[in-house]
Amino acid sequence: MSNARILIVDDETPTRELCSDILDEEGYETHKVAGAREALHELTLNPYHIVLSDIQMPEMDGVALLKEIRKTHPDVEVILMTAYAGLPSAIEAVRHEAYDYLPKPLTRDGLLNTIRRCYEKIELRRKLKESQNKLIEQEKLAAVGAVSAWLSHRMRNSLSVILMCAHYLQQKAVPAASGDLKEVIDAILAKVKNLEHITSDLITYSRRYDIQKTPQNMNVILDETLQSLNSQFQLQKLTVVKKYDPKLPEIPADPHVMHEAFENVFINIFQAVGKQENQTVTIKSEVVRDYLAKPPADPFGVLNLAKDQKPVAAVSLSISNTGSVISEENRGKIFTPFFTTKEDGSGLGLAIVKKIVEDHGGEIFAESSEEGEPNTTTIRIVFPLS
């Protein structure tokens, strides 16, 4: 059933064996020790969800073990067992927050029920913590978004003034100036242009879209984007291979916003390919029949939505290029805002693309060749057809 890890602590071998036999058979991972000190040592070596311990043990008893675990491993649940079901030890156990108290002799059902409930509690707590962390992360991003929107709007005006001044200097001063001065002005121009690019990405990322969806053929939007970037494709001598499905169904989309998304993907390709020659960009559109769409958002992560997933038809677009790879480690990060491997990158291009794709009900993935294969990178965008 589950992979809960349970540490069994008892000085009597038969009880240890009985517990581990019952629990192993149910698919739990167990480990046995004969005393409390050994248990504390084992807890420093390996992770456990539950400690199942006898109370009466020589040297250090189960209640002392419980007290110690509460201090050192607050997330580990402790279940105590005893043959002398006396009130005082039960009260002690409860007072120090044992999860439960099992009388000996143990019954199979009694043990399994208690362990099951205990593990459910642990899982629920973990999921709650996960969703809490997710919410904190989202709030952080929203705060960053608000600050960057404010900052970038203010920066943009100053930057255009600096840019104008640098252009002016370049035109007026450079023809007569020394090599040094020319270099300085060129450096100012390059850096200001880069800052302009970053601020414009920040503004795009933090703006509120007003999406106007109408039925659109993605082949057409891809073609329009290719057309607008034609000079850059020619400059880098990139071969474009189109594998369009001529019968691609229309989907509701905002053509301007979608154009912007595709543009960001192509700009990354231009930058990744750089000066390499004989590289190819392949653009493919197709209808896939058995796409498993992402289940709807489940903020508390406690519902099992996966089993309700049904394969659906979807429009799939993939944009591949040769001449670059994304390491496996980075593949999971490239859609995160501010992640960049470029010295002057904003790290927002693909975050913007992801946001646009998700606002259209789609999903985006990155795939890349493995070591030993020819270098290729693919960005795949899928829009389920409802």
Ligand SMILES: Nc1ncnc2c1ncn2[C@@H]1O[C@H](COP(=O)(O)OP(=O)(O)O)[C@@H](O)[C@H]1O
């Ligand atoms: N076609 C590609 N080939 C290789 N790496 C890519 C490609 N597209 C994106 N990347 C990686 O994804 C990162 C994030 O891209 P992006 O969000 O557009 O930010 P930026 O372009 O500012 O770095 C890039 O820094 C790069 O490492």
Ligand SMILES: [Mg+2]
């Ligand atoms: Mg980019």
